[in-house]
Amino acid sequence: MNARDRDGEGRARSARPRDGLGRPLPYGVPGVERQPEGVVRSPGETVAEAQRLLDAGMPFHAHEVFEDAWKSGPEGEAPLWRGLAQLAVGLTHAARGNAVGGARLLLRGADGLAGRGDAYGIGVAGLVGWARDLANRVEAGERIDAAGEAPTLIGPPGPA
Structure with missing residues (x-):
C-alpha cells in the first residue's frame, strides 16, 4: 500500500477496512463497507438511512450520513444535522x-439540539434526554452496546 492512501480525487483517505464502529482494521481483513461521502439525500432518506445504521450497531456510519446532510442541506438546518452527527x-x-x-x-450534541423543535x-427533545442520560451512564463506567443503545429518531424517544 502507498505510504498515504488517496481517494480518486487525490485527497488523503485511508483505504484500510473498518469495523462496525469505524475502527480501522488491518489491510486485507474484511470489514464493513464505508458510507459514500457527499451523498445528497432528502431529510426523510437521511433519517431512514441513519436509523438503519444505528439499529445495526453502526453509529459511526450513521454519523457520516448526518454529516452529509449537515454539509449539503440548507444552512438553517445545519445545527440539527450537526447535533445528530455529534450524538452518533x-x-x-x-x-x-x-x-x-x-x-x-x-452532551455537545444534546446542547446543540436543546430547544430546537421536532x-x-x-423527536428532538426525546433525543436530548436520551443523550444526557446515556452520557451520565457512560461517565459512571457503564459498558455500552451500540445496537442496544440505538435511539429511535422518529417517534417516542429511547432505544429502538
Whole structure:
C-alpha cells in the first residue's frame, strides 16, 4: 500500500477496512463497507438511512450520513444535522470504551439540539434526554452496546 492512501480525487483517505464502529482494521481483513461521502439525500432518506445504521450497531456510519446532510442541506438546518452527527459519534466513542470522549460528544450534541423543535418527525427533545442520560451512564463506567443503545429518531424517544 502507498505510504498515504488517496481517494480518486487525490485527497488523503485511508483505504484500510473498518469495523462496525469505524475502527480501522488491518489491510486485507474484511470489514464493513464505508458510507459514500457527499451523498445528497432528502431529510426523510437521511433519517431512514441513519436509523438503519444505528439499529445495526453502526453509529459511526450513521454519523457520516448526518454529516452529509449537515454539509449539503440548507444552512438553517445545519445545527440539527450537526447535533445528530455529534450524538452518533458520541455513541460510537461510548461503545468503543472511550467514556470521556463519548460523554463529551453526547452532551455537545444534546446542547446543540436543546430547544430546537421536532423536525422531519425527529423527536428532538426525546433525543436530548436520551443523550444526557446515556452520557451520565457512560461517565459512571457503564459498558455500552451500540445496537442496544440505538435511539429511535422518529417517534417516542429511547432505544429502538
